[in-house]
Amino acid sequence: MSINLNLSTKELGFIAVMTSLCVGSNYLMLSIPNVKFMDLFVFVSGYLMGVIPGMLVGFLTWLIYGTLNPYGFQLLIFFATSLSETLYGLAGGLCARYGFKVSDSLSIGDGEFWSSNMKLGIMGFFLTFIYDLITNIASAFMIALPPPRAIIVALVSGIPFALAHEISNFIFFFLCGTVLINTIGKVILKGGE
Amino acid sequence: MNKTPWIWVSAALLCALVVSLYLSIYYYQENLKYQQLYAEALKELEKYENYIAVNILIDYGNGTMTWHNNTLVPFGSNFFTATMTIAELNYTKGQYGIFVTAINGVGGDPNHFWIWYIWNSTTKSWDWGPVACDAYILHDGDILSWVYTKF
Incomplete structure (x- = not known):
C-alpha cells in the first residue's frame, strides 16, 4: 500500500526549505520557552503551498526538533506536538x-x-490556544494523578507557558504574517515552474 | 470572510476573554497557593510560641570562637540545657550545681577552666555568670558565652 501525496519537486523543495527554517529558528530561540517563529512559518507554508505541504512542514519540523531536543524526549509529548503542529499548516491551507x-x-x-x-493575529492566537489545549492535555497523562485531576493540574500549571505562546504568536502573526506571505509568495512566483 | 468585520471583532474579544480567563485562573491558583503557605507558616510558628531565642558564644581560648545565634530553647530552660543543644559537654555535678569540664572535647588542661559569662547591655561588657550554669534561667535575647580560661 502506498500513499500518493502528489507533491511536485517545487513543493518538496519548499517543504525542505521551510522545515529547515523552522528547525533553525527553533534552535536559535531555544532559550525563550514557548516563543517561536515556527508556528507562523508552518501557517505561511500551508497558506502558500496548500494543506499537505503545510502539514508536512509542521510534522517534519517536530520530527527533528522533538527528537533532538535539549529539554528531553517524551514519546507522548512528541506525538502530541508533532500532530498538533500540523494544525497550523492545515489552517493556513484551508484559509x-x-x-x-x-x-x-x-x-x-x-x-x-x-x-x-x-485577522492573522487573531487566527494565530486561536490556533495556538487549540495547540496548547491538546499538548497540555497530553502532558496530563505523565502526571501521577487520577485523569480528571491530572488534566486540571496540567492545564492550570501550563497557563504561564500557554499565555507566553499565545500572546507571542498573536504578535508574530500580527506583525509578520502579511509581510511573510507576500514576500515568500513572490519568491515562489519568481522561481515558478 | 472579509465581508463580516463583526466576526473578527468578536474573535478579538474572544482572544481578550481567553487571556483574562487564563489570568483569573492563574492568579486564583496563586492566591490559593499563598494562602496555604501562609497557613502552614502560621502553624509552624505556633510550635515556637513557647520558645525563646538566645545567642551563645563558645571561645575555645585558642583563637577559635563560634557563635550560635538565635538558638531556640524552650521557655524556662537554663544555660546548661541550652548549651547541651549546641555542643557536646562533659560535666560534673557539685554542691553548687553543674561544673562543665569540656566542651566539644576541649577541656581538662591543667589550670584551665570553662567559665561562663553574660553580656551586660548596660555596661557593654561581659559579666561573670552569677550562679552555676544550670541554675541560670534564660531570658529571650540573652547573650552568653563560654570561655576556656587559664588561671
Missing part, C-alpha cells in the same frame, strides 16, 4: 482554499494591511 485574502499592500499607511494583520 487560502476558502478565500481568506491576505492584503497585497505592505504599506503601513494602508488600513487593509493592518486589518489583514489583525
Whole structure:
C-alpha cells in the first residue's frame, strides 16, 4: 500500500526549505520557552503551498526538533506536538482554499494591511490556544494523578507557558504574517515552474 | 470572510476573554497557593510560641570562637540545657550545681577552666555568670558565652 501525496519537486523543495527554517529558528530561540517563529512559518507554508505541504512542514519540523531536543524526549509529548503542529499548516491551507485574502499592500499607511494583520493575529492566537489545549492535555497523562485531576493540574500549571505562546504568536502573526506571505509568495512566483 | 468585520471583532474579544480567563485562573491558583503557605507558616510558628531565642558564644581560648545565634530553647530552660543543644559537654555535678569540664572535647588542661559569662547591655561588657550554669534561667535575647580560661 502506498500513499500518493502528489507533491511536485517545487513543493518538496519548499517543504525542505521551510522545515529547515523552522528547525533553525527553533534552535536559535531555544532559550525563550514557548516563543517561536515556527508556528507562523508552518501557517505561511500551508497558506502558500496548500494543506499537505503545510502539514508536512509542521510534522517534519517536530520530527527533528522533538527528537533532538535539549529539554528531553517524551514519546507522548512528541506525538502530541508533532500532530498538533500540523494544525497550523492545515489552517493556513484551508484559509487560502476558502478565500481568506491576505492584503497585497505592505504599506503601513494602508488600513487593509493592518486589518489583514489583525485577522492573522487573531487566527494565530486561536490556533495556538487549540495547540496548547491538546499538548497540555497530553502532558496530563505523565502526571501521577487520577485523569480528571491530572488534566486540571496540567492545564492550570501550563497557563504561564500557554499565555507566553499565545500572546507571542498573536504578535508574530500580527506583525509578520502579511509581510511573510507576500514576500515568500513572490519568491515562489519568481522561481515558478 | 472579509465581508463580516463583526466576526473578527468578536474573535478579538474572544482572544481578550481567553487571556483574562487564563489570568483569573492563574492568579486564583496563586492566591490559593499563598494562602496555604501562609497557613502552614502560621502553624509552624505556633510550635515556637513557647520558645525563646538566645545567642551563645563558645571561645575555645585558642583563637577559635563560634557563635550560635538565635538558638531556640524552650521557655524556662537554663544555660546548661541550652548549651547541651549546641555542643557536646562533659560535666560534673557539685554542691553548687553543674561544673562543665569540656566542651566539644576541649577541656581538662591543667589550670584551665570553662567559665561562663553574660553580656551586660548596660555596661557593654561581659559579666561573670552569677550562679552555676544550670541554675541560670534564660531570658529571650540573652547573650552568653563560654570561655576556656587559664588561671
